[in-house]
Amino acid sequence: MSVDEGVLSKAVDEGLSLGAKYVEVRYQKDYVDGVTLRNDKVVSVGVERTEGVGVRVLVDGSLGFASTNDLSLEGVLKAVRVAYERAKALAPLRRKPIEFSEERVGRASYGVVPKVKLEDLSVEERIKLGKEIYDVVLKTALKVKVPAYMFELTTHDQEKLIVTSEGAYVRSYVPRLYVSLNVVLLEPQKGTLQRRLEYAGSGGVEQLKTWNISEDVAGEIKNLEKVLLEGVEPPKDAVDVVVGSEIVGLLVHESAGHPMEADRILGREAAQAGESYVKPNMIGVYRVGNSLATVVEDPTIPGSNGFYLYDDEGVPARPRYLYKEGLLNEPLHNRHTAKIFGVNSNAAARSMDYASEPIIRMSNTYFKPGNMTFEELLEGVAVGVYIKSYMEWNIDDRRWNQRYVGLEAYMIRNGELAEPVRNPVLEITTQGFYSNIVAVDKNLKFYPGTCGKGEPAQGVPVWFGGPNVRISKVRLGVIA
Amino acid sequence: MVGGGSNMKEPLWLAEELVTKLKPRYDDVAALVINDDTAMVKLWNTEPSVVQSWMRTRVGLLLAKNRRLLTLEISARKPEDVLKATERIEEIADKVEESELYAPLPEPEGVKALTGMFDGRVVEALNNPRPYAEAMIDSALSQGVDRVAGTLTLSRVVRALATSKGFSGMEEKTYVEAYLRAFKGEFSGHWAHGSTRLDINALKDVGLKAGQYATITNKKVDFQPGKYSVILSPLVVGNLLGDVAFMASATAVLLGYSMFMKYRLGDVVASEKLSMYDVPHDTSLPRASAFDDEGSPTYDKPIIENGVLKNLLHNSGTAAKMGVKTTGNAGWIFARAWNLNIGLGDFKEDELISELRNGLIITNNWYTRLQNYVEGIFSTVSRDATLLVKDGEILGDVGRVRIASKFSTLMKNIVGISNKPYDIMWWEVRTPTRCGYILAKDINITKPYI
Structure with missing residues (x-):
């Protein structure tokens, strides 16, 4: 030093x-x-x-x-x-x-x-x-x-x-x-x-x-x-979709992590990365998903990309349950937003470098895995699509309306992976995803990212992850 | 090449000192020193959330030895500190392989200094930006909005470059970046401005336009996905064509991040209505500069002119690789545009709405991402006023929808451009862009099914 x-x-x-x-x-x-x-x-x-x-x-x-x-x-x-x-x-x-x-x-x-x-x-x-x-x-x-x-x-x-x-x-x-x-x-x-x-x-x-x-x-x-x-075009009718862990990880980062940042909820990022569909009075009350929908944020995971034990305000880090069994549970706080909410900070203040102010950031965000194997997840799907990876994605500034365009994807026929599918588009609301989950496998996997937020924009290292998740009866789109 | 102000010589002295010290050990040396004093007021719920200040000296070094290419960025002020940091480079220089993007630094050519990039009013306002922040806020509130958020950034920047080929130059400039988002109930509007000069009326216009879009309708209307004619505001044009300019970098082409991998110069890539120029010599735009990071003189040039691809953007290395001359767009390794000027059209803004007749007006967007750079397949999400127009009348706001298309489709389907320019720079438009509103037909618009 x-x-x-x-x-x-x-x-x-x-x-x-x-x-x-x-x-x-x-x-x-x-x-x-x-x-x-x-x-x-x-x-x-x-x-x-x-x-x-x-x-x-x-x-x-x-x-x-x-x-x-x-x-x-x-x-x-x-x-x-x-x-x-x-x-x-x-x-x-x-x-x-x-x-x-x-x-x-x-x-x-x-x-x-x-x-x-x-x-x-x-x-x-x-x-x-x-x-x-x-x-x-x-x-x-x-x-x-x-x-x-x-x-x-x-x-x-x-x-x-x-x-x-x-x-x-x-x-x-x-x-x-x-x-x-x-x-x-x-x-x-x-x-x-x-x-x-x-x-x-x-x-x-x-x-x-x-x-x-x-x-x-x-x-x-x-x-x-x-x-x-x-690769063939995705089916036009609504089908069961198995969303791969790579996309589940990104999806929880975008539609659980970001909307549960207390500074966004309060509007501090309104003119940049935007606000949130979450309002302060919805915490602990609003149901965004069913009982399978639990999303955890944890800076203390050893070896993780978003690892830290104390945040940049000196507050000790701990895991937080953002969504718990479908309910909005605990936003990410720094000492400023914690004061407004009348709670304690949960140590989310991070800075990209010396020239950046500490602001509320994610660290490692993941969807809580279940008990099934991947094969069990596919069982019973007569016609469906498994989307394993993506390239294009985005989400609106309230973190509600999002899109993931599949890269490696396959048809599911009678519970088995079949022919490849090219560019299936999953365009779905936050509640649409978390409410339509029917099964979750046990294969938790993490992926790295550089999360952007703040003004000037700060990129900080994060992990996001999840298991493979099956959602019911979704219409997939095609790219133009 | 000096615009005024104090402590001007220090950055150039540092750059020259570094070149002198490093020249005996390398074939090519370029030292870029940037010194800034910047203040940013960030607004939240109509009041400041934080005032941020930066007083930095940043040094960049480009070093080449036996065609090996090494770059170094360091936040240091003294030559000895920078030279100490080069020890790491020194250790690895001989172990690195030749770079296929190596070219000798260019011999100095006549670089003509630009004037008009420095505005003393910006420097004066650095220590008390309050009246300017208030002017923006009050202007938005005059439109009856509930609250505003945004930023006002004021900066004085000194940029000095010395090279082992004998180039030595320095520029001092100022810039102002202002943007505001205004909220009225569930509706919002956004506007932005970027300039080397401080003009309180331009700042008031930012508040005014944001307020006008936040209050242009109080009605939500239903919307079905499909093909629409769309008017894109200068904010959207700046964002999307900023991505096209990124892909016009020869470095992006070489690294697989460009739709222009599939085209040659002279190919038609857009409607004849579209012209896009790189304009480093427009001294009112924040990234104006007389010389690039290799000491080559910059010059204004078309990237696309009347729909035809005219130039990729080059530094010496990409130019040598492709067998052409540098375009004065270094960026070491990554060539890039300075400022963009999108050619204006003939339409008055209200005439453009009449021409649209039926379709959407998208006043702002964010989160543009590509499925495939080579094909230019992208989508982007609207935010703020997104207006459904029927028979030339605004029916209401459709909420957040998505343009999901190809850049080639979007650019080829342009049918009209308005005649009034706006100078745009904000969080989602990082290359300052002067442009009007653009009308394009048959553009795919989507939204979620559930």
Whole structure:
């Protein structure tokens, strides 16, 4: 850690002496090393070294944030003064003061210990991996061409030290590994099919063994080739649909995680990522789904992409049940929204980097799995569709009306997977999905993502996951 | 190449110092230093939720050795700190393979400084943006709305570049980005503005237009999915054609992220009504710049002109790969547009509604995602006023619906463009775009069945 801790303490003192009611000083360092390949050729090797301090102050009920990468005492104190002065100047426009909930904040130090350090993955090995996977793609795609292949691998070391005027002192270290692929398959008569694959988690190089990307990609390409060559249109009538865990994971992130962010519920993101169909008086009362619909948010999952033990306000993390057996249960809170709701914060404040204010974010969101096998999930489906993966998706700004366009998908006939289906469109409301669940299997799987929110937009690493879920009688669309 | 202000020389000195120190060890060195002082007022329920400030110096380095290409981004202010960070690069430089996108940095050409990008009023307003935030809010409230949300961003930016080929240049500019979403009951309207200059009337117009769209109807109407003629507001045009401009980057083409993989220059890709220009020399738009990140002079150019694909956007590396000349759009590795100008048409805005006759007016959108970049298959979701028009009259708001189409279809089906320009920049339009309203026919519109 290359900041003088005394500087952070003095910055807190400076804010208090100016008259701030609350001062929070966060040092954050993000070191990223990346390599990009196009086909079997290196495009570039990139290194990012970001380091600085973000300061928040509460003054006259107005919230100010300032950041600087001048880590001298003078530089950090200047940031405190700017945050204070600009917040104070805008204070007269506030009708109600901003206040924070009372919390037992942490005094702790924690870190993820990798089995193999990220820095031990040499640049040659990174390049070799990208080439090996390209080779697998070419050897597997026997009947189609591969006009585009892109490989990215990045390692990310993140360190934080949070000091607040209320006694929080939290030091953390989280290393992360990330791999992404873009593959385009082409068959002149059938057109193209595009797949983006991502692998990510906290920890070290040992994750590559767990991911076994080459084998995973070989399976993907083999199946997608078949979809491109033999895929049929989805049925026009309403059918049972088995939504694959990859889509279930994304779906719970979009339609349970985001609408249950308390800042969205209150309108703080109204002009950017939008609001929520959820209103404060619906919590604990409104039924969005049936008893099978339980969605959990948990930053404490070891090895996860969204891992942390204390949030960026110094509040200890814990699992939260967003939807519980179909009911809206517990929104994600920071100390500001917790005060408004009259509850405690559940530690959802995260910042992308030193230059970003902490805001309410998801970490690892998943649909609670059931007991069935995948085969049992298909049983009894006379005619249906299994949608395993997707490319296109989106959702409206209240998190109600959403769309997922399948990539790898199959007809289900008499309880068995049959011919491939091309581009089935699942366009459904949040309640439409969670109310029509008829069965859930036990195969919980997580997928990585970078969740975007805030202004300026902050991308933070998350996992989302779920089992395979069967919903009844849905009409699938086709792409235009 | 200086627009004014204080502490101007420091970023250029830092860039030159880094090039001097690194030049003996590399074949090519470019150092880009960006220094900014930025304030953003974020509004929530008609009051500020936070005032954010940034005082940063960011350094980017492009280093090449034996055709190996290395980039470094670092938040540091002193040469010794930056040079320390290059140690990691130094360790791996010899182990990396040659880049197929390597090309020598360009020899300096005559870069003509741009004037008119710096507005002292922006700098003055940085420490007290309150009157400007109030002007936006009051203007929206004058339309009878219940509440507003949005942001006002004010920034002073110094950008300095030095290269081992002898280029040395610096620009200082300011910019203002403002957008507001106004709510009236279940209805809402949104508008945005981006400029290098601070104009309180433009900010009032943001509030006014957001308020007008929030109150344009108080009626919800039913809607059936299908093919519709649609009018897309400048916000929607900026968002969707911003994606087209991204795909016009030669880097996107090479990496499989572009519909233009299937086309050649000179191909018809859109209706003859559509022209889209990259305009770095429009000094009123926030990303105006005289030189790109390699020191090549920028220039205004058509990407699409009268429906014909005229240019991909290049840096030296993509240009060498494709056997053409750079277009002054570096971006190291990723070439990109500076500002977009979408050619205007002849229609007055009310005439465009008459021309639409029956269809939808989509005033704002978000969350545009592609199923397949090569085919340009996408969908995007409407937000704020989405209006059903019958016989030239607005019947009411249909709620949140989805344009689900191909970019080629959308661009080829354009039949009219309005004649008044708006300068748009907001959360969903990151490349500043000057454009009017666009009318397109036979566009697929969807919504969920359950």
